[in-house]
Each structure stands twice: as structure tokens, then as C-alpha cells.
Amino acid sequence: MTDSKQVKPGVAASLTTLNVVVAGTGKVGAEFLRLLASQQQRFAGQIRLNLCAILNSRQALLSDTIESQAWSSAFSDAKPYQQANLVAYLAALPSPKVLIDITPSQDFARLYPAFIAAGCHLISANKQGVTLPGAEYQQILQALVRSGLRWLSNTTVGAGIPVQRVMQELLQSGDQIREVSGVFSGTLSWLLCQYDGTTAFSELVLQAQQLGYTEPDPRDDLSGKDVQRKLLVLARELGAELELADIELEPLLPAGLADGDLAGFWQQRQQLDLMLAEAYAKATAENKVLRYAASLCLVDGQVQAGVRLVAVDNKAPLAALAPCDNIFVITSDWYQQNPLVLKGPGAGLLVTAGGLHADLAELVKSVR
Ligand SMILES: NC(=O)c1ccc[n+]([C@@H]2O[C@H](COP(=O)([O-])OP(=O)(O)OC[C@H]3O[C@@H](n4cnc5c(N)ncnc54)[C@H](OP(=O)(O)O)[C@@H]3O)[C@@H](O)[C@H]2O)c1
Structure with a gap:
């Protein structure tokens, strides 16, 4: 019987895979995705950052593995975005998993409880989630504590300034x-x-x-x-x-x-x-x-x-x-x-996308 943790000689020890879902393909989202390939390389040997979904307000590409260098051409195969499909897809993804919200949408931020229920850590550039009415915000915090999940939102203020x-x-x-x-x-x-x-x-x-x-x-x-x-x-x-x-x-x-x-x-x-x-x-x-x-x-x-x-x-x-x-x-x-x-x-595509990668690097410390 083969132990799933057993490693053949010459093959890297089995690494944790962090499934990465990117919501928002606008100015910052595109810059985040542009930087992702080099971050995947940088973390190779420590963790596998697996890009497995990209979406915007119109379309969603939900796919086991998306080549981050070629995300834009892969995204041409995206299907119409449907909230229920996204939530079901997230729930079925193996943990650990993170949803990175690079949209400006309050409606999207209101889905955080569903994303947490599906087992996702959250990283937000979108200020709407962290500024929801107090009761909703507290519910999100409580759900995170119950699920042992993290929410990083450093780029919501001052872009990449930590x-x-x-x-x-x-x-x-x-x-x-x-x-x-x-x-x-x-x-x-x-x-x-x-x-x-x-x-x-x-x-x-x-x-x-x-x-x-x-x-x-x-x-x-x-x-x-x-x-x-x-x-x-x-x-x-x-x-x-x-x-x-x-x-x-x-x-x-x-x-x-x-x-x-x-x-x-x-x-x-x-x-x-x-x-x-x-x-x-x-x-x-x-x-x-x-x-x-x-x-x-x-x-x-x-x-x-x-x-x-x-x-x-x-x-x-x-x-x-x-x-x-x-x-x-x-x-x-x-x-x-x-x-x-x-x-x-306090703004700018590279510093904001860089700040999102800093949040991702912080998350990696706790999941690898
Ligand atoms: N620009 C900066 O320097 C900076 C700095 C710090 C933080 N931020 C924050 O980063 C976020 C993104 O900024 P941006 O400049 O990249 O904005 P953007 O260019 O307008 O892009 C926004 C993206 O979000 C998608 N989107 C909007 N509503 C959505 C929804 N309900 N569901 C799914 N996707 C949705 C849009 O979809 P479509 O493509 O279909 O329209 C688009 O792809 C914002 O929250 C912004 O405040 C930006």
C-alpha cells in the first residue's frame, strides 16, 4: 500500500497546496495576477499556490488549475458568473483555500459569510467588507473564529503601507x-x-x-x-x-x-x-x-x-x-x-497588488 505522504527519491516532499481564488480582474486584480507567477516560483519548495478560480462581475473561470502567466487567455473560456455556482465550487475545493476580493462591491462583500462557511480564508482589497454595518461585521468575525480562518485586509487603507x-x-x-x-x-x-x-x-x-x-x-x-x-x-x-x-x-x-x-x-x-x-x-x-x-x-x-x-x-x-x-x-x-x-x-496598482501578495505571504505562514 502506498502512503500518500511517502516520497519517491528525487521528488520534492509532498507540499501543502493553497487553493487561490481571485475575484476582480480590473486594474488591481490584473496586476495581482501578473505578479502571481513569480510568487508561485518564490514559494516553490514551501507551498504550492494553486490558482483555481478567477471571476469578475460578468464571468467566472472555475478550473482545477489555471496557468497564472496565461490567465488572461484562459479567462476567455470563462462562463457567466453565478453566485450559487461559485459558492458550491468553493465548498468542494480542498482546504486550505483563500478567496482574494479585489472588487469594489458591497454585494460581493456580503457573501463573505458564505465563503467562510465554504472554508475559505479571506484577503480583501475591498473596503466594503471591513466597513459593513457593525452587526454584520461582527458576525463575520465570529464565523472566522468558529472556523479557525483568517481575514487579512491590509490594503484597504494606505494600499501597500502596512x-x-x-x-x-x-x-x-x-x-x-x-x-x-x-x-x-x-x-x-x-x-x-x-x-x-x-x-x-x-x-x-x-x-x-x-x-x-x-x-x-x-x-x-x-x-x-x-x-x-x-x-x-x-x-x-x-x-x-x-x-x-x-x-x-x-x-x-x-x-x-x-x-x-x-x-x-x-x-x-x-x-x-x-x-x-x-x-x-x-x-x-x-x-x-x-x-x-x-x-x-x-x-x-x-x-x-x-x-x-x-x-x-x-x-x-x-x-x-x-x-x-x-x-x-x-x-x-x-x-x-x-x-x-x-x-x-496610498494608491497605485503595483503597491496595492504587492500589498495583497504581502497578505498572501502572511497567510502562507499559518497554512503551510
Ligand atoms: N486602485 C488602487 O490603487 C487601490 C488601492 C487600494 C485598494 N483598492 C481597492 O481594490 C479594489 C479593486 O480596485 P480596481 O481599481 O482594480 O477596480 P476596477 O478596475 O474597477 O476593477 C474591479 C473589478 O471587480 C469586479 N467586480 C465588481 N463588482 C463585482 C461583483 N459584484 N462580483 C464580482 N466581481 C465584481 C469588476 O468586474 P467587471 O470587470 O465585470 O466590471 C472588475 O473586474 C477596490 O475595492 C479598490 O477600492 C484599489
Whole structure:
């Protein structure tokens, strides 16, 4: 009788296979898949990373083994995507298995309980899962604990900057985090680093739009809602039971410009220009710079969280920022007078796909 663990001479010892399912074939998903072949090689000898499903909102390729270098041509054989087929396929896959969510979809994130029930670890670039209403989020956490599965979501804030990982390491080591503040939007970082009062702010918004830095409607960036969502992710990472609405939000938009059609917004852009010109003049007179900042304070079990335009001292950590960069300033028992600062690109295909691979490498440590 042959022992399945017995190895013939010259053949590598039997390796664990980690089945990898990739949801989302857009900009970041394609970059993740492009990097996968070299990661498979890098891990060869430690674990077999087996790409066995790729899907987007329209199509799904559910196949035992997909050559990662040739994923794009293999995907031309994909069938129409059906949620029930995906869940049944995941349930039948041998463990360990991981579903990597590189979609922006809340509907897809709401399927996490089904993916966990099918035995999948989760890796998310999609912020929607980690910011679901508290009750749903807690149910996901409880299901993960019951199943002994992991959920890594480092790229949901700051792209590849390992902010959640560093926070977890401090907490697991016995430190207490008191405050997290920073600039979490690459677009708003670019706009406020460029703005020096000589060009109308709305002209810079137009430039940012032409450079592809903004959402199609730039008010989606100026609303601050994405920054609010990212602050919720970090608050929950610290164990704070917050909802999105608990985070105060002051948009980088005058009241009245947030609603209505885009053409109307551009017609009234002078109001935005005036708002920024006034704030800039006041800040400059006080030797300060403008930043669109998020801040979270934890004092005696109370949480204060807000997102707003602020004027910061030009020697403060938030002032020393390259356009587009994100910055995270962590104050803790161990980092009191001189906070821990993480800074770097907060968006970008390579750094985000790289951050997803860092999450995958972290998962590999616990399953191989
Ligand atoms: N871009 C960055 O720098 C960056 C940084 C950090 C995090 N992220 C996050 O990464 C995720 C992906 O970003 P991206 O720029 O790659 O977006 P994208 O180019 O718009 O691609 C999104 C992909 O998700 C698929 N999708 C959408 N809804 C789906 C659903 N309900 N079920 C299955 N698939 C669905 C889309 O399918 P179709 O192809 O059929 O449309 C598409 O393939 C987002 O959550 C984003 O916030 C991005």
C-alpha cells in the first residue's frame, strides 16, 4: 500500500497546496495576477499556490488549475458568473483555500459569510467588507473564529503601507494605541500639497481629474466619505465598535455643492475656490499648512473620530508630505512624545497588488 505522504527519491516532499481564488480582474486584480507567477516560483519548495478560480462581475473561470502567466487567455473560456455556482465550487475545493476580493462591491462583500462557511480564508482589497454595518461585521468575525480562518485586509487603507499590520503588532506586544491621525487620500493629499493660493483650487481639481487621480465625479473625493470609511477600518482594527455615522465628517466642499449634477458643481466652483483661499490665507498667516486629515482618539474607553480640513504647524509630521502620499501618525504608550510615522504611496496598482501578495505571504505562514 502506498502512503500518500511517502516520497519517491528525487521528488520534492509532498507540499501543502493553497487553493487561490481571485475575484476582480480590473486594474488591481490584473496586476495581482501578473505578479502571481513569480510568487508561485518564490514559494516553490514551501507551498504550492494553486490558482483555481478567477471571476469578475460578468464571468467566472472555475478550473482545477489555471496557468497564472496565461490567465488572461484562459479567462476567455470563462462562463457567466453565478453566485450559487461559485459558492458550491468553493465548498468542494480542498482546504486550505483563500478567496482574494479585489472588487469594489458591497454585494460581493456580503457573501463573505458564505465563503467562510465554504472554508475559505479571506484577503480583501475591498473596503466594503471591513466597513459593513457593525452587526454584520461582527458576525463575520465570529464565523472566522468558529472556523479557525483568517481575514487579512491590509490594503484597504494606505494600499501597500502596512498600517494595520503595524497596529496589530503593537497591540499584540502589549502597547496601547491612543491616537491615529493622518492623510488617507492620495487625491486630497495631491490637491492640498499643490495648492499655494496662486491657482484657483478648482483648477487643480480639473488637473487632478485629467491626471486620473480623481473619481469620475471629483466630489466623490472632495466629500471625504472615502477617508471616513478608511478611518472606520482603522477604528475597528483597534477594537472600537463604531459605525460610519459615528465618524464626524466635514467635506472639502461648501454646503450646497455636494448635491446636484456635476455641471452645476462646475458652474458654482467659485464657492469652493473662495473657501480654500480663505483657509489658505489664515493658515499661512499662522505658519501652518492645510491638510485633509482623519483623526481617531481613544481616551478612557471613549472614541472620538473625525475627518476634516485642518491647518497643521509646518513642522508637524502631517506637513512633511509628498503629493499623493498617505501618512499615518500613531501615538501610543510606547510612542508618546515622538509618534510612530508610516508614510508612502496610498494608491497605485503595483503597491496595492504587492500589498495583497504581502497578505498572501502572511497567510502562507499559518497554512503551510
Ligand atoms: N486602485 C488602487 O490603487 C487601490 C488601492 C487600494 C485598494 N483598492 C481597492 O481594490 C479594489 C479593486 O480596485 P480596481 O481599481 O482594480 O477596480 P476596477 O478596475 O474597477 O476593477 C474591479 C473589478 O471587480 C469586479 N467586480 C465588481 N463588482 C463585482 C461583483 N459584484 N462580483 C464580482 N466581481 C465584481 C469588476 O468586474 P467587471 O470587470 O465585470 O466590471 C472588475 O473586474 C477596490 O475595492 C479598490 O477600492 C484599489
